[in-house]
Every structure is written in C-alpha cells, then in structure tokens.
Amino acid sequence: MTRTAMTSDAKRNNSKPKEAGREGVFDRELEDLPQELRWREWMGRIEAVLFASATPVGREDLARVVGQGASVEMLIEDTQAELSGRPYELVEVAGGWMFRTKTQFVEAIKAAADLGDQSLAFTEMEMGVLCAIAYHQPIDRAGLKDVFGKEVSRDLLARLRFKDLIASGPRAPRPGAPHTFVTTEKFLLTFDLQTLRDLPELDLAVVNADETTRTA
Structure with a gap:
C-alpha cells in the first residue's frame, strides 16, 4: 500500500x-x-x-x-x-x-563484461594521500610532507586530480601562498559518503596513512 x-x-x-x-x-x-x-x-x-x-x-x-x-x-x-x-x-x-x-553483484558484473572502472584503482600511496587530504583539507604539499615525513610527488597529486577526486582549494597562509587541495563531490560518490562528516574516526585514518607510508 x-x-x-x-x-x-x-x-x-x-x-x-x-x-x-x-x-x-x-x-x-x-x-x-x-x-x-x-x-x-x-x-x-x-x-x-x-x-x-x-x-x-x-x-x-x-x-x-x-x-x-x-x-x-x-x-x-x-x-x-x-x-x-x-x-x-x-x-x-x-x-x-x-x-x-x-x-x-559487483563481481558478477566484472566477470560478465569486465565493466570495472580501472581508472579508480589506487596504489597504497595514492590512497594514503587521498585519506590525508580528506581529513586535513585544505592542505598544501608542505602539509602533506608533514603528514608523511617525505615529499608527495606532483605526479601522484596529478593522478588524483585526473580522477576528479581532488581539486584546488584556497591559498595556504605560507610564503608564496601555495595552492591547497580539497576533495570533490566525486570523492563522496566513490566512497559512498553523504558528506565529509561521514568519514570514519580520524585515528583510524592516521593509522592507515602511517601504514601506507611504511609500505610505499
């Protein structure tokens, strides 16, 4: 009824x-x-x-x-x-x-027609950087270096941007006013989030980022 x-x-x-x-x-x-x-x-x-x-x-x-x-x-x-x-x-x-x-049914779809979106496959380091941006946005490359203890390559960030998962945010209050990075609506769609408030607890993300850094 x-x-x-x-x-x-x-x-x-x-x-x-x-x-x-x-x-x-x-x-x-x-x-x-x-x-x-x-x-x-x-x-x-x-x-x-x-x-x-x-x-x-x-x-x-x-x-x-x-x-x-x-x-x-x-x-x-x-x-x-x-x-x-x-x-x-x-x-x-x-x-x-x-x-x-x-x-x-996702595996059945892939098995039948190989329809999986390979463009959204991630390396461990890409996932770690994406995680860091999601939780610390807006964040610039210097901020990412503080998180991972090493430089995050421009190529890696370009790949995440190409996948439309991150975009440029406001200028950082640092000398030279570098661009920051923020997540996009595509990020929410990809990870089935209604808003950024639906992200898991931050301590879990930090652990994952640390593990990614050690294995990268």
Whole structure:
C-alpha cells in the first residue's frame, strides 16, 4: 500500500494553475487521477528522473516533477521498498539520490563484461594521500610532507586530480601562498559518503596513512 501524503496547504492550493514546460503544460498535481494512482505516477516520475541521471539528484530537482504536497522523502522510501528484491538500490549520497548496483553483484558484473572502472584503482600511496587530504583539507604539499615525513610527488597529486577526486582549494597562509587541495563531490560518490562528516574516526585514518607510508 502506497502513501497518500497531501498536506493541508497543498489541498488549499489545488486550484493553482499547472506549470508550463518547454513543450506545453506539465501537470505536476495530477488532480484528475485518484489519489492512489497519483502517488504511483509520482513514484514513477521520481524513478525515471533518477534512472536517467548518472549523478545524484537533489530534493529540489525531484520536487519539480511531483505535486506541491507530495513528500519527496516518502516517495523515495516507497520506491526503495519496491526495489528491495532487485540487484540495484536507490541510495542517498552527496546531497541527493541515485541508483547503485548492490555490492554483492559487483563481481558478477566484472566477470560478465569486465565493466570495472580501472581508472579508480589506487596504489597504497595514492590512497594514503587521498585519506590525508580528506581529513586535513585544505592542505598544501608542505602539509602533506608533514603528514608523511617525505615529499608527495606532483605526479601522484596529478593522478588524483585526473580522477576528479581532488581539486584546488584556497591559498595556504605560507610564503608564496601555495595552492591547497580539497576533495570533490566525486570523492563522496566513490566512497559512498553523504558528506565529509561521514568519514570514519580520524585515528583510524592516521593509522592507515602511517601504514601506507611504511609500505610505499
């Protein structure tokens, strides 16, 4: 049974005109449909938008395709429930929602068609530097040297930048005002993080970075 989440404000606004789209009129409210079918149609719209997008879609964008009184969060929950037995799922990441293959099927996909993204394979040192940037950002090369006890090569940083996992941050308050490094939205997507607050405890990261330095 799906939900019927029309707020009192939306009911008072049922007489509002429909929104105009680029090709005629786009009916957000679907007032001509019974409530159950209306909710189903909104779920379908949410799923279609997310299916068509390769990046997370935020709440404001999803709200444009459903009625003013419809809860995007409830629509997402109902869609997630219907997908519970599928090999993919609807997840919240980087400030929005997107479809992801469930982890237990990743190896099957690779075995069938070698679809693994090798561009996101990391050396131990790359992972250690990425970890240090994530926890200490914004941080410059001198700061990374303090963390690892040795210079971090420009080539390594260039590889992380090429993978779109790091970007230039604000200038550091050091002589010459060198550029700092920060993580990107692609970093959040890659590691299934909603925000940087979802990073593990810092002491674990320091241990991993130390181990990486010793084995590099």
